[in-house]
Amino acid sequence: MAHLDRQRAARLMEAEGIDALLLLTAETFTYATSAPAGVATMWRKTGAIAAVVPADPAIAEGAVVSDLFEAAFRVASSITDIRINPIWVETADITGIAFDPDAANLVAEALRIKGRKGGFARPETFDADLGFQHAADILADRGLQGGHIGIELESLSVSDFRRLQNALPDATFVDASRLVAQLRMIKSPAEIEHLRTAVALSEAGIEMLQKTIAIDVSRDALAAAWTTGVKEEAARRGVKNLTGLWEYVSVGPNPWIQGGAVEEGSLIKVDVGCLISGYTSDTGRTFVCGKPTALQSRLFQGLEAAFAAGLDKLRPGNAMSAVHRAATHAIANAGFPDFTRGHFGHGLGTGPGSEEWPFLSATSETLLEPGMVLAFETPWYVDGVGGMIIEDQLLITADGHEIMNRLPRGLVSV
CATH class of the missing domain: 3.40.350.10 (Creatinase/prolidase N-terminal domain)
Known part of the structure; x- marks a missing residue:
């Protein structure tokens, strides 16, 4: 269909x-x-x-x-x-054709039945x-x-x-x-189910990654643990249409080089997605190895304030710019008036990347409608501290929204 x-x-x-x-x-x-x-x-x-x-x-x-x-x-x-x-690509279909021990005759007959004319060239x-x-x-x-x-x-x-x-x-x-x-941007019931399955697999992978966090464990080992968790959950559920995986896992104080091994106090930013029949999920969580520093906690609190304020505006009839405005004002009131971000989330689907229109931006007057599936996120990348993100996937419903994620959003100490 x-x-x-x-x-x-x-x-x-x-x-x-x-x-x-x-x-x-x-x-x-x-x-x-x-x-x-x-x-x-x-x-x-x-x-x-x-x-x-x-x-x-x-x-x-x-x-x-x-x-x-x-x-x-x-x-x-x-x-x-x-x-x-x-x-x-050259093809031939010999199904139902009387067997001829001469392979050339057999193929020629198949092409004749198919209607291939003389001089055809691919x-x-x-x-x-x-x-x-x-x-x-x-x-x-x-x-x-x-x-x-x-x-x-x-x-x-x-x-x-x-x-x-x-x-x-x-x-x-x-x-x-x-x-x-x-x-x-308005998803069919089948599209919504693809995205539900995708986020469920992704979170199973995040749980496996969390269990793997320890001193001296490499970034690549954490990413591999996430992949393993996704594939094991897909096998457990009998999912046959897992068509792709992507991950942006970073470890340590520089979020752009992804990082090496986990150390005491390392931030682990997990921004990941699974594709079901080409439909991608998008989820973000942040972990810290050991006790977070006062600076890490303070920055993350700003993101939590922005997320809570934007989430409150995610309901039908609101312009997407209202979500952006609420999140921006909240993080400013939390003590970070210079924080600026082009968008706080986006549509999900089968585009070439993990983000597609419409965007939760300052200029978007697109109205939220039931049936939209969005990724709502408040990330921050601070060199010298690390990457931090809160990101949920949600469905806009007739009277509000439904969060498709189940994992806690806070800064999780491991």
Whole structure:
């Protein structure tokens, strides 16, 4: 089941005067189709795949799919109108073909059944012009080739945009980057469950890391303990769709070089995430080996004040800037009026990194809505002291928010 809500998409497109969305990135292709984008998207160039989403929900979607992933697409997606874009990987399917002891005959018959014509040659990687033409054909079949077509202009290179213009010379292109981000910021129930699972695994890893903290234990050993804890919890739960891990664990007074071995009084900053079907969690906790110094405690108290104030504003109807303003004022009132941070958190999803729009920034007037999953954080990196962070993952609900984390937020002495 695709995560894209066609009715919500229709309302947003109508407001922008868009007749159809043409989604060309790996993340939004999967978001719209529920199918894997495939290996041809690894270079972050467009033209290998595409999803066409008309503004009118009564008009069927269409997709351009790489031939290597055609079978997987048909299993995963409800979209039936697909156009095939060959990539560099040679394939053959002899399923159901009468056995021929001559391998050459067997393969030739498989390719004939598949419809391969004489002179066919695979491209070096993929043919972007062909991919864009397939997308143009899908739009033309729906009478939309001359319409206002929404594209993620932020994700297109200049050269790819020119290719797209050549394929659709009569179209008017509209930058729908923000519109697509607005669609993706409200999570489907399946997306929310992916993020719940991801944060649960991540916290199991943090518990394993905490048990490993001791004098002379290296930063790398702590990071390895976190990874082990995640994988053991995934195995215990029978999780089969753990698709990635990332960690920013630092030890000691310099948070930027990650640090070496734990010493008495070392801060251990843990900022980590797991990916479930590409959806990343984001959680941060801080530990200290032994008793914290007065300076460490004082700095961390400022972060706790900021976190509590911002958390109180995380409810539907509030602008994201209100959260930033509350956190900033609280840490100033706690004795640090010069503390400044660009954002105190962000959306979560399947973007190339661990952070995606919208951001809890001073300038963001995006209103909080039920269904948003955010990472809310108050970090501080002080050379000579170390890295400190409080970060929770939460779901905006109809009347407030739900914290997905269960571990304590305080400065934990080990």
